[in-house]
Amino acid sequence: MMDILTSFTFLIVAVGTMVLAFAGGMVGTISVMKGQSLIGDAIGHATFPGIVLAFMLIGVKETYTLAIGAVLFGILAFLAIQMITSHSKVTLDGALALVLSSFFGLGMALMSFVQGNPDFEGTQGLNDYIFGQAAYMLRSDVYLIITASFISLFILGAFYNQIRIYVFDPVFSRTAGINNNLMNFIILVVTILLISVGLKAVGAILIVNLLIAPAVIGQLWSSRFSIVLLIAGCSGSIAAFLGTYISTAGQDIATGPAIILTLSALMVLSLFLAPKGIMRRSIYKRRMGGDMP
């Protein structure tokens, strides 16, 4: 066990995913509370064409360029969703599904172009961004994740009070002189940033879980915003550590999915055991005699 814990690959991957999950959990809490959890899903899928396009234009598979491509397409996807929902009767649900799949389709079309074209070399690794290949994470990937996470948490800290008021009472926050659009924009930029740097670790499809699950766990255990944030961040980190350990110890277990499954297990446990969970509630119901309405 010790030799796994001290091995270089394990440390790189564990540090990267833990920092990512910590920041992801905190930022995700805000979007879950705003009822925008699935926007993260759409953005995650939509970053894929950005990655392929960045590779096509620059020609190298370098961490930073690909991340920039991902961020740009994440923003583009969000703007498309925003435009569709605010200027037509299409609901958020429909707009998300449309944008998510169309952008992903564009990514696949570009991907098939790159793969069929002899001008581009080393296209093999691009698929890693769909499912994530944490085992191949480089030192530069981890640095990028740490930098992006610190930026995100710093922004979150700087605007903590404004965001808190905006999340719970948008009307009051506007009367109090807070720019709601700016707050929404900040939250989204931070979300897109974290998704883009986390793609290599957990992949475009599963990354949304890192945003939602810790948030839900946090909300089950506490009602105070600051504590929910802290629990979300910590549960994300714990799951990331355990998941990375499981995938390193077991044979042929992908790291991203292992983290997600660990997180899901924590989530199910919380659903039953947490103070607001199912078990406590049914005990309460029995004590009150019969079903609560």
Added chain:
Amino acid sequence: MIEVLLVLVVTALATSVLGVFLVLRGLSMTTDAISHTILLGIVLAFFITNDIRSPWLIIAASIVGILTVYIIELVSRTQLVRQDAAIGLVFTALFAAAIILISKYSGNVHLDMDVVLMGEVIFAPFNRIEVLGFSIPNALWQLSIILLVNAGFVALFYKELKLTTFDSKFAFIAGFSATFIYYVLMTLVSVTAVAAFDAVGSILVINFFVAPALTAYLLVRRLSSMIWLSMLFAVINSVLGYLIGFGYDLSVAGVTSFIALVTFMIVFIFNPDGWVNNKIRSMKQKHSFTRAMILMLMNERGHTRLTEREITAHFNLGRKQFDKHMEYLLINDYIEKADGHYTLTERGEEYTHYTRIKYELPI
């Protein structure tokens, strides 16, 4: 290669018929969840049968699809988790399980992850089946049956679907089982998604379900016309996608999905109630309102003779805007100009009278 196009069109038709109801009921993301989780069913059944086209695959995957819907329901019914969060949690967990199974055992079995997830309709004709002496692609055969079943379901249960979609409370009172219709619909969605997975891939199939329906939704209000129109868009998208994808050697399903966004955007921008027309309409309204207000100002006592400076200062107009408005008002004979002063004509006064009525101002 006409068979490839046929497979694509039949897939698009089979999915878009159901897609209309998914869009109207707000189930698009639930369907997205299903299209991801069926992978788990496919993997599990594949490990047992070792045949990618076995009917067991469809059955197992459909069961997982229904299970997904049920688990999402179950989680969100505890009221501890919002529905959208529940969707995101459930599908990622099941999808992660599927990926772990594949990565763990893919050494022993032949299951190409890319084909399952991305699909490649070009390969569809290689897997053939004998039907009534004709050799046709297996995918075409399966999807044609599913198209018939889906269209039959919509035709037979049209009334029930309509009622439960638009007014579930009334449907309940009238004695229709909304739950039954809902689960039959989701079963068909799962079966269709599974059958379509190797043609279009399990991620893009959601696009085939919702994109044509959403495009049609922008244009019409009647349910029946929405169904027909979405089928038309489905055919247009897949034909264009096929031509471009095949012509430039790109992923046909990928191109078709993107084309679907392009057609949606074109309709979104240019339809009679669309973005461009709304902008034009609001600009016209703004202009006519400014003109009415200029006339109203001139109708007030003490403002009957106004210079250009006074008007521009009052309404904060630019030089160009002022000229445009004044030209319009002069040509239409609402005002007249004499030595640098503007005054109302009789016609203009009449107009202000109507303006007061229109904006419900005291006359």
